[in-house]
Amino acid sequence: MLSQLILVPTFPLLSATLLLLVGRQMPRPLVTLLGVGSIGAAALTVVLLLPQWLANPEPVTVLLWQWFAVANFSIDVALYLDQLSIIWLCTITGIGFLIHLYSSEYMAGDSDYARYFAYLNLFVASMLVLVLADNLLLLFLGWEGVGLCSYLLIGFWYQDSTNGAAARKAFVVTRAGDAAMALGLFLLVAELNTLDIKAVTGAAQAQWSAGSTLPTLACALLFIGAVGKSAQLPLQTWLPDAMAGPTPVSALIHAATMVTAGIYLLARLNGLFVLAPDVMTVIAWVGVTTALMAAFAALTQFDIKRILAYSTISQLGYMFLALGIGAWDAGVMHMMTHAFFKALLFLAAGAVIACLHHEQDIRRMGGLRRTLLIPFWSFLIGSAALAALPFTAGFASKDLILLMAWASGEQGKWLWSLAALGALITALYSFKLIFVVFFGVPKTEPNHQPGWRMSIPLTILAALSIGGGLIALPLRDVLPLPNYEAEHGLVAWISAAIPIAGVIAAFVLFQRNGIASIAAVRSNLGHWLAAFWRSGWGMDTLYDRLLVQPYKRLAHWWRHEPVDVAVRLIMWVVSRSHWTVAATQNGQLARYVTVMVLGLILMLALVVRTPT
């Protein structure tokens, strides 16, 4: 049953192959039909499969073929569908389809239209393989596939070398995480002799005791992989630069789907991670620190896409916080609502950028609420959900994370405080964006309005950003329940009030221009701090000094090839000997004769003197 599941990743993969091979020769409408239609077909398949599966919501494994078998270790290509993967499946195909539709208008004028859709379809196919994989190796295949597509799409406009540099940075930084993840997989194979997800969890729980070294090491390595992919501290530096790609790419890959692969990995292996409570604590603290630092960085950015990028890092931090404290369902829920509202925000930002002659600096925007109606309302709804104002999808998930954090053991109060501060800053920067871009004096006039293919995705995503929190996720059976209840009472009221306070603060500071009257902001320290936050807490400079420069120096030194000295010495000796001997061949016959005679005499002398 459910063998049609194979169709879901097959449609995008086929379309990507076709577009890569012959996309250049295809007429544009055909490219659009293939590129958008394949994802539409995948989404439709999911929609048709959903009632069939919900009628009997048991985990399903669809075995396709055996990938390889070595000794007693074999890997199958098999798809696995359960409550967790179906959430990602719906998110990827649903939001993926909306973003593809949006792209068909956004990228209409681009000369590499077919290449764009080929990469984007390939990405969706890889992502589907990632979430549907039955074993960790197939998951890793999808994991690397999405990394490749992310690289290709960040550097899509490769004619500008800075885009290429951003793509390389994203690739190299995430590869650092992937190396750790590969080591984690090696460890699992070596210790448990399987990579099948259910078998790994089962074997780990049977063989390893909670808190012992092996599960801690394995979980730490896998977590580093997730950190790289999901742009958490300290590997978050690639995501802001990844905004060099086209805006729909940022919406799909760097907000809604790929960066949540780390969340998926952790949620998928929850049975393994509960054996490593120390790693769970680290996950929670990494998450909350990232959430807070990225929020401060987002507050001081000028580029509209970089604000959203830092906000993505921050929201991913909340998801890791939720996973770290064991509130698995809250983390997964926030992944879904975040996919809705962050895709909405990116697409709305894309509409603003496209309508403003590709202007991305918010200081040159203003007063757009009258001229760009649909982007304005989309942005407002998206920001409300991002700030987690009550009655939005973001509230449903983020508030849950905050309340779970409060209740989670002795560190809970600290985690809650930092997360709540982050939530305040989140509301502040998201509404700063609204007030600066859409209110105030118009600075740049839009030259056109978004068409229907941009407006429809925005409308649907706006609806989901409000109502998405009402979707009841069927997670009870696949994720362990936390052993504590979400906090009620006063803390709940405070948590709900924090975003509202943030919005009011944003109104006072940025709409009434109250920020100009605060002396601390105008002081030297204030300027320095703002610049420090704008640079992402100086992490890029730090890595440049710590890793990039020493590496370049090493490479420079290495270019003179010190290892080759021995080889070059031999070459030098041979060449000198050659010239020395060649010098005797001077063409003077008399000298040859002389040498020959001397040689003869020498030989004769030797023969005569040698006793027989």
Add this chain to the structure above:
Amino acid sequence: MTAAMAVPMEHALVVAGLLFCVGLFGLMLRRNIIFMLMALELMLNGAALAFIAAGARWGNADGQVMFLFILTIAAAEVSVGLGLVLQMRRQIRSLDMNDASRLRG
């Protein structure tokens, strides 16, 4: 037979050695190709004289056979050598051996 051996073999060998050395030094010191060919002839004659002397000392005809061979070789060598001299004169317009050093390393 012994009366014919009025000249002792040692004397004949000394003359042959001197003859050979005169030729050798001529070959080494001269630069004109004609003089070098003449020096070569002297060396051949030195060697031939040694054969004759040795053949006479032991009453063996092989020495005289070898002499005839050397005489033939010397004639052949001179004919080839003179041909070379003519070509050299024509090609590089000089009889100086040091001018014919196009093959130096």
